[in-house]
Amino acid sequence: MSAVIPPPHTTTGLLPPQQLTRTEDGEQLHALLWRAGAGWRMISSAVLGGGLGERAWVLNAQVSHGYRRTDPDRHLADLAAEARMEGPGVGLMTAADVRATRRDARPALKSPGARRRMHPRSEYA
Template structure:
């Protein structure tokens, strides 16, 4: 007997982003804010609000090239307060112009990506890693799923999103796996009473496949063709 899979909830409005702009150091900079609200669990590699936990908002803030502040977590918290959000959230940074973001959805999964690829390469390139804090990430991915995931599936979702990002960059003509400081955030619903969280989010699982396609389209749309 085959399992009955309920239809996905509509993706419309699942991940709406609000454009922000500010004047900082005489430079006009921009941001994208997702006011997710309550009942979201997120996993992220972000500077602010990284790890796994309940989060209510996601901010992807553009900063200047050659960013010099040594307190990015505090900086992002200040920008979030200025934008009017409170409570726990996720803060991402990038030197890319976030107004050129890609936004895509697939059967209920939704993704937003920004991509600045001036400094790029392969993850397993030879050379010594740096112990110092890296410069702001240039490929930032935010994903929202309208279902609950276990902790293990959240980790799996990050891996799936990363695989889809690399595929998108290759399809866009880049010979790289990303930049040295890419970041990702995956949001899933808090389990409701009696609801089982999905245990898998690999690329061939139900929601992992949808996530992968949404991320691929969003990153591909955000990635500018490489210079000839």
Template sequence: MTAVLPPPHTAAGPLPVRQFSRVEDGERLHGLLWRAGAGWRMISSAVLGGGIGERSWVLNAQVSHGYRRTDPERHLAGLARDAGAGGPGVGLMTAADVRAHGHASDQGVTAVATAGLGVRGWAASPAEGVTTAARPGTVNIVVAVPAALTDAALVNAVATTTEAKVQALLDAGYDCSGTPTDAVCVAARSPRPGGEVHAFAGPRSLWGARVARAVHQAVHAAASRA
């Protein structure tokens, strides 16, 4: 049984996330919801709304450490709907307490990160990969860019976000590149007729440099609270 309580907190900035709480199977869990509205294209590795497309909201939902549901897409869609989000969106999940998120901005770019680092390691490992889902520890990162990006630049922005995440984890004292279930969502404005569309988002590009700095600050803050 799930009960969603009214959101008590709104973070200021270009990516205003609303915090809400719910009770699920007797446990109080939390979530962050960004109701972006129309005019956004997002790229994400999320279980709900992944890939590239027009999206109007992003949910980062805390789940129990013993999460065993086999329908995470349906679960996340229901949580978003109960929290007031409609239309297509992106749904992320984590076992971390999302109230300890990091929030940072750099010249118009905003990043919000949550860090569950109980199960962490290096990406290149001799261990064999598995086909089943890993435990939901997870570093989740959401980035908003107030400019239009090409598809290639959106992919580039994901790479830049990941590089900045690893740098932040090392700077925060963690000997790892992340967790097995890290997820990312980068949102950029939808192109407008006659408007500029940026083709690059690497760490030394105009918008990529801002993405890298914002993500580094947000992940470092979240990791320091983990």
């Protein structure tokens, strides 16, 4: 007898991120945290939680310009633990100020050709 495994959660909308702030080496840095919850299948090439599998959260952490740590996976795991995240998740790093994020309500396009047809003067033309 085989077990019945429920399908992973899916959604068409974007989860709103939580904005976090921390201080490292005297510099104020920011992060965005999406709390999806258990049972979400995600795909990522991130240094922490990369690959395909169930993940409960996504953390995009700002790091200083000239970041020199040699253990980014451990650093991201520590940041996630400080935010009280449990279970597997995805951890990303950027030197960009993540407070400048915005949500884009336009539908995702499947190919550069589709974008060219919609926006003939776009950078993809």
